[in-house]
Amino acid sequence: MIELDGVSHRFGSRVVLRDLDLRLAEQRIGVVGANGSGKSTFARLLNGLVIPTEGRVTVDGLSTRTNGREVRKKVGFVFTDPDAQVVMPTVAEDVAFGLRRTGLSKPEIADRVASVLERFGLHDHADHPAHLLSGGQKQLLALAGVMVTEPETLVCDEPTTLLDLRNARLVMGMLAALPQQVVLVTHHLDLLDGYERVLVFHEGRLAFDGPPAKAIAAYEDLLA
Numbered sequence: 022m023i024e025l026d027g028v029s030h031r032f033g034s035r036v037v038l039r040d041l042d043l044r045l046a047e048q049r050i051g052v053v054g055a056n057g058s059g060k061s062t063f064a065r066l067l068n069g070l071v072i073p074t075e076g077r078v079t080v081d082g083l084s085t086r087t088n089g090r091e092v093r094k095k096v097g098f099v100f101t102d103p104d105a106q107v108v109m110p111t112v113a114e115d116v117a118f119g120l121r122r123t124g125l126s127k128p129e130i131a132d133r134v135a136s137v138l139e140r141f142g143l144h145d146h147a148d149h150p151a152h153l154l155s156g157g158q159k160q161l162l163a164l165a166g167v168m169v170t171e172p173e174t175l176v177c178d179e180p181t182t183l184l185d186l187r188n189a190r191l192v193m194g195m196l197a198a199l200p201q202q203v204v205l206v207t208h209h210l211d212l213l214d215g216y217e218r219v220l221v222f223h224e225g226r227l228a229f230d231g232p233p234a235k236a237i238a239a240y241e242d243l244l245a
């Protein structure tokens with residue numbers, strides 16, 4: 022369970038998020054809002070990539086400020102651009118990278134990597150250079166690299182923005198099938214169909230918090 026208590030965040034003198042008190046318990050949570058409304062900053066608070074200048078974020082009681090490493094084991098993060106995340110020469114090595122400090126043996130790592138590559142449809146590419154994958158395959162690889170660490174929550178910051186329709190569907194299909202909690206930041210409101218809860222940000226404030234249809238109506242009102 023991720024909780025935010027009295028959270029505000031500023032970059033320099035600029036307040037980009039204000040007064041957030043939230044408990045994120047639902048399995049599928051969407052995050053929408055205009056450019057610059059604070060969505061990415063909010064997403065990054067959830068696993069300690071950003072530490073709030075006021076208040077605290079905890080994951081199962083662990084503070085992102087003091088327990089960043091433990092928190093990041095529980096909360097995985099997928100960036101918009103997989104090139105920010107894909108770091109090793111081959112597909113299999115890249116997935117194994119996330120397991121390097123887990124104390125797992127080499128055969129255990131190889132097993133886990135093989136099963137994740139199979140699940141994400143990348144098993145035929147295990148020894149291929151990661152940089153030669155298509156955009157959609159790279160995003161799947163980034164997702165596989167996070168999922169191999171078995172996080173309880175996956176935070177995705179516009180993971181389909183750079184993808185064509187086919188690849189976006191592929192990635193969304195994989196996300197939809199995950200048993201884990203997913204927090205999805207997106208500008209594509211149709212992706213939030215079936216989500217339990219949608220947070221609408223506006224100028225750094227939480228302007229609406231509720232089911233998708235009402236959230237989308239609230240978002241449209243804000244933009245009108």
Ligand SMILES: Nc1ncnc2c1ncn2[C@@H]1O[C@H](COP(=O)(O)OP(=O)(O)OP(=O)(O)O)[C@@H](O)[C@H]1O
Pocket residue numbers: 032037054055056057058059060061062063
């Ligand atoms: N590292 C940073 N240093 C300074 N200002 C930042 C930094 N990151 C974000 N900001 C500012 O914080 C505000 C919120 O940015 P954020 O990226 O959270 O918004 P967003 O809703 O995700 O936007 P978009 O939809 O364009 O991705 C913006 O005004 C942005 O310029």
